[in-house]
Amino acid sequence: MDDPRILSLLKQTKLLRAPAKALSTFGATVIEYHLISPVPERAARTRLREGVVRSQKPRILTPESFSERFQGFGDGSQEYLDWLKPAYRDLLRALEYNFKNEGLQTQVISESASGVADRILADLDGRNICDQAVIACPDGGWSLALMKFTLDQAAGSFPTHVRDLERRGLFDPAGKETSRRRREIEALFAAAASDRGVLKRLGEKLREHGLFSEYEDRYLRFF
Numbered sequence: 115m116d117d118p119r120i121l122s123l124l125k126q127t128k129l130l131r132a133p134a135k136a137l138s139t140f141g142a143t144v145i146e147y148h149l150i151s152p153v154p155e156r157a158a159r160t161r162l163r164e165g166v167v168r169s170q171k172p173r174i175l176t177p178e179s180f181s182e183r184f185q186g187f188g189d190g191s192q193e194y195l196d197w198l199k200p201a202y203r204d205l206l207r208a209l210e211y212n213f214k215n216e217g218l219q220t221q222v223i224s225e226s227a228s229g230v231a232d233r234i235l236a237d238l239d240g241r242n243i244c245d246q247a248v249i250a251c252p253d254g255g256w257s258l259a260l261m262k263f264t265l266d267q268a269a270g271s272f273p274t275h276v277r278d279l280e281r282r283g284l285f286d287p288a289g290k291e292t293s294r295r296r297r298e299i300e301a302l303f304a305a306a307a308s309d310r311g312v313l314k315r316l317g318e319k320l321r322e323h324g325l326f327s328e329y330e331d332r333y334l335r336f337f
Contacts, residue, residue, distance in 0.1 A: 120197050123255030129263060130231055131238065131248040137271040140278070143169045145267070146246040148234050149260060151253035152227045160227045161253055165218040167264050169211065184264075186215035188257035195261065202265050211268050215260065295323045303329075306336060 130150075137143045145167050153159035184191060223230055227250060234248055251259035302316040313336055320326040320333065 117197055120194065120255075120258065123252050123258055124262065127249065127251040127255065127259045127262070129247070129249055131235060131246070133247050133267070134244040136274060137169050137267055138171060141171055145169070145264075147260065147263070148246065148248045149256050150227050150231050150234070150248070150250045151256060153222060154253055158224060158226050160223045160225055160230045161220060162223055162230060163218060163220050163256055166216050167260065168214045168216055169264070169268070170213075184213050184215075184261060186218065187261055191257045191261065194258040198258075198261060198265060202269065213261075213264050295325070299323070299325060299329065303332070310336065 133145050135143070147163075147165060147167060149163040151161045151163070153161050184195060187194075225233075231248065231250055238244075238246060238248070247263060249259050249263055299316070299319060302312055302319060306312040306316050313333075317326070317333065320329055326333070
């Protein structure tokens with residue numbers, strides 16, 4: 115994490131505007147971005163890169179395939195991925211996030227980078243658009259800036275994703291199975307109230323799932 119060139123690129127990178135919305139838990143999220151970079155050795159020239167990052171809905175942990183989680187981030191992005199990996203290891207081991215950079219368009223503008231940034235920000239304000247990202251970064255580090263921004267968005271959304279998945283019983287497979295067994299037991303109790311022939315099966319299921327001691331008093335009331 116101490117590569118001086120990468121650290122220098124990050125030091126020159128600034129998030130001028132973050133999108134207001136978080137990444138979605140149960141659907142894809144599309145974030146439009148504007149990357150603003152001074153053109154090296156060209157006074158008052160700015161390279162503007164625009165496109166969208168599509169974040170697929172986070173999935174429960176699968177065997178790690180970090181290098182396949184970013185598509186369309188430039189030919190030199192693997193080096194940046196290797197550098198970023200340790201910093202976001204816990205995030206990417208807990209849930210599987212996949213990101214795709216789409217519709218990248220690049221143009222050189224005869225204007226300073228600060229002027230281009232001010233104009234884009236003013237335009238977004240004027241149209242009351244709050245879900246687009248504006249990032250100032252070095253020309254040679256645009257993919258690093260975009261990947262780090264994307265990972266930071268995922269990190270900010272991560273606690274919500276975990277809570278949403280837990281509510282649906284998706285984050286904890288063991289917990290999901292326990293819930294399924296309890297629903298089965300409750301259904302058998304309900305059936306036994308009108309059909310005592312179900313009691314034998316109910317008793318067998320309570321013992322099979324290791325729940326007899328928990329439900330014993332309720333079960334014995336039938337007798």
